[in-house]
Amino acid sequence: MHRYRMPAIFLDRDGTINLDCGYVSTIKTFIFINGVIDAMYKLIKMGFSLILVTNQSGIARGIFSVDQFMTLTRWMERTLAKNNVRLDGIYFCPHNPPNLVRVSYQLCNCRKPKPGMLLAAQKKFNINMSASYMIGDTIADMQAAKSAGVGKKILVRSGKKLPKEYNHNADWVLDSLKDLPQYIQSKHLK
Secondary structure: OOOOOEOEEEEOOEOOOEOOOOOOOOHHHOOEOOOHHHHHHHHHHOOOEEEEEEEOOOOOOOOOOHHHHHHHHHHHHHHHHOOOOOOOEEEEEOOOOOOOOOOOOOOOOOOOOOOHHHHHHHHHHOEOHHHOEEEEOOHHHHHHHHHHOOOEEEEEOOOOOOOHHHHOOOOEEEOOHHHHHHHHHHHHHO
């Protein structure tokens, strides 16, 4: 347990760190978005803890297993480590969304838009939520951040055109995670 309350960057995975090509579960299909590794390094240097919070319903749907997810996650961590980037926490929800009638649904508090993963990280790492940021590519990411009391909600386009209603759920909308360090610095200089 950390003694002081540190700020964190809560990171969604698919569509934020890597290209979202649908149920990414193998090294071959995992493609880092240009500039995100460098941005993550800069965020660490700025004093932020990096926490991954990702919905992975492909597990519940039987598309891939927890073991496959963990193998990919370990590879991702090794790749990041080669670039001096360390994730302090990795949280994932393996459950189905509640609107899937044809597939069994397990009621949980971890699947975004619920805040369970963020709150678990807050407790473990003594995170200062009001000084923290959530960065993701969906409304569910923004809603989870709001419910968890995260200070700033950042929506990324990551090459996609987002519906206008997405913008109303975020404090900022950026093209990519790679833009976040510079944007945070510019806001603190004002």
